[in-house]
Structure formats: C-alpha cells, structure tokens
Amino acid sequence: MSEEILMRTGDAVRRHPWWTARARLTLALLKRYGIRPPNRVLDAGCGWGVTLESLETAGYEAIGLDVSPQILGRLDTPGRRLVEADLTQAWPETSAPETFDAVLALDVIEHLDDDRAAVATLSGLVKAGGLLVVSVPAQPSLFSEFDSVQGHRRRYLPEGLRSAFDASGLSIESIFWWGSWMTPILRRRLGRRDAGPGEDPAEVYLRYLRLPPWPGSLLLSAVYTMEQPLALRGWLPTGTSLFAVARRTV
Numbered sequence: 001m002s003e004e005i006l007m008r009t010g011d012a013v014r015r016h017p018w019w020t021a022r023a024r025l026t027l028a029l030l031k032r033y034g035i036r037p038p039n040r041v042l043d044a045g046c047g048w049g050v051t052l053e054s055l056e057t058a059g060y061e062a063i064g065l066d067v068s069p070q071i072l073g074r075l076d077t078p079g080r081r082l083v084e085a086d087l088t089q090a091w092p093e094t095s096a097p098e099t100f101d102a103v104l105a106l107d108v109i110e111h112l113d114d115d116r117a118a119v120a121t122l123s124g125l126v127k128a129g130g131l132l133v134v135s136v137p138a139q140p141s142l143f144s145e146f147d148s149v150q151g152h153r154r155r156y157l158p159e160g161l162r163s164a165f166d167a168s169g170l171s172i173e174s175i176f177w178w179g180s181w182m183t184p185i186l187r188r189r190l191g192r193r194d195a196g197p198g199e200d201p202a203e204v205y206l207r208y209l210r211l212p213p214w215p216g217s218l219l220l221s222a223v224y225t226m227e228q229p230l231a232l233r234g235w236l237p238t239g240t241s242l243f244a245v246a247r248r249t250v
Contacts, residue, residue, distance in 0.1 A: 021224035039101035045108035099127035170246035177239030
C-alpha cells in the first residue's frame with residue numbers, strides 16, 4: 001500500500017471495528033499459545049499501529065517494524081521502539097537479526113510477490129519455541145477493487161497459506177478462518193461499484209471503510225466479539241481472513 005494511502009486513511013482505520021477486533025483476536029491467540037507479557041513480540045508491517053498499541057497496553061515488550069518511514073514517524077513516541085526494514089530484502093550478513101518470542105505479520109504477505117521468501121525471512125526472527133503468526137485476506141473469489149487499491153497480489157485458501165511456509169523451517173500448528181459473517185456481505189459488494197478513471201485511490205479505500213450510522217460500529221464490534229472464540233477453536237467453516245500459527249521447534 002502506498003504511503004499516501006497509509007497517511008490519509010489512518011484516522012478511519014484506527015476507529016474501525018475490524019482492526020480493533022483483529023488486535024483482540026491476536027492477543028487472545030498469543031495467550032492461547034503460551035506467549036504472555038512481558039514476552040517480546042515483533043509486529044512486522046505494523047502499519048497504523050493498532051495492534052502495536054494493544055500489545056503495549058497488554059504489557060508485552062512490543063517492537064514495530066514497517067517499510068514506511070512516514071508511518072513510523074507518525075507512530076514514534078518516547079519509549080517506543082520502531083524499526084524500518086523491507087521484508088523483500090535479505091538481512092545484512094554482517095548484522096545478525098534479533099529474535100523474538102513471537103513475530104506477527106498481519107495482512108502483510110499478500111502485498112508481496114514472493115510470499116514464501118517473506119515468511120522465510122520472518123521465521124529467522126523467531127526464537128526457539130517461539131511463534132510466527134500470519135494473517136491474510138481469504139477466498140480468491142472475493143478479490144475486488146478494495147484488494148487492488150491496497151496492492152494485494154492475492155487472496156488465499158488454506159492450502160495456499162500453508163504452502164507459503166514451505167521454506168520457513170517452522171511447524172504449522174493451526175490454520176483457521178476469521179470473519180465468517182462478513183463473507184456474504186463482501187460477495188454482495190463484488191462489482192457493485194468500480195473506481196472511476198480519476199477517482200483517488202485513498203478515497204476508494206475510505207469508501208470501503210465507511211461505517212453504518214450509530215450504533216452500527218457497536219454492532220460490528222459485538223459480532224466480532226461473539227465470533228472470536230469460534231475462530232480460535234477452528235470451528236468456522238469459512239471467512240474473509242485466514243490465520244496461520246507456526247512454531248520454531250529448534
């Protein structure tokens with residue numbers, strides 16, 4: 001996603017229930033797999049900082065990583081550690097990377113041409129016994145202008161996400177769906193309206209983030225809250241997102 005879209009849509013993202021719900025789900029997932037405060041967690045592709053702030057509030061030693069210097073500048077606060085890095089570039093051989101109890105790559109690898117290389121790079125940041133958590137947009141049939149404007153290369157099915165870990169050296173412990181209730185909503189929106197030839201990409205993105213009138217946002221949050229335990233148990237049959245949890249055993 002371009003830095004211009006990142007900078008112009010930050011306020012809308014931070015008040016949108018989807019990002020808040022994803023952060024809550026991620027915290028519950030970490031605790032479910034034994035990663036608890038004050039463990040060290042790297043939020044790779046931290047973007048607007050919603051998950052990063054949730055990790056800090058929960059008591060984790062959280063580090064944010066992103067390729068965008070502008071977004072990192074906006075997130076920079078006293079005492080917060082941020083790293084500018086490009087996951088498509090190999091770590092310098094002269095600089096051994098740190099390792100973390102958990103590494104998060106939430107809606108990151110779908111932006112990259114070579115998702116396997118990115119997962120392999122991320123796996124090198126996970127300490128022995130630690131986790132790599134990856135989330136991606138799901139169901140190729142749902143690909144729309146909303147994906148295109150964000151720079152998504154693909155949407156995933158479980159087998160495609162699993163194959164992204166082939167060269168990682170990690171053991172996949174779980175792949176599960178999230179956002180089952182949103183699937184019919186996104187299907188109805190497919191092809192409803194395409195961006196005009198001169199429409200600003202940031203405005204297209206904001207159009208898709210538009211919330212229903214109050215108390216619509218509260219209802220959305222409530223539905224995500226009710227769905228969360230089902231997602232964590234792997235009981236959802238479908239969804240608009242997929243999560244993968246993989247562990248480094250050696």
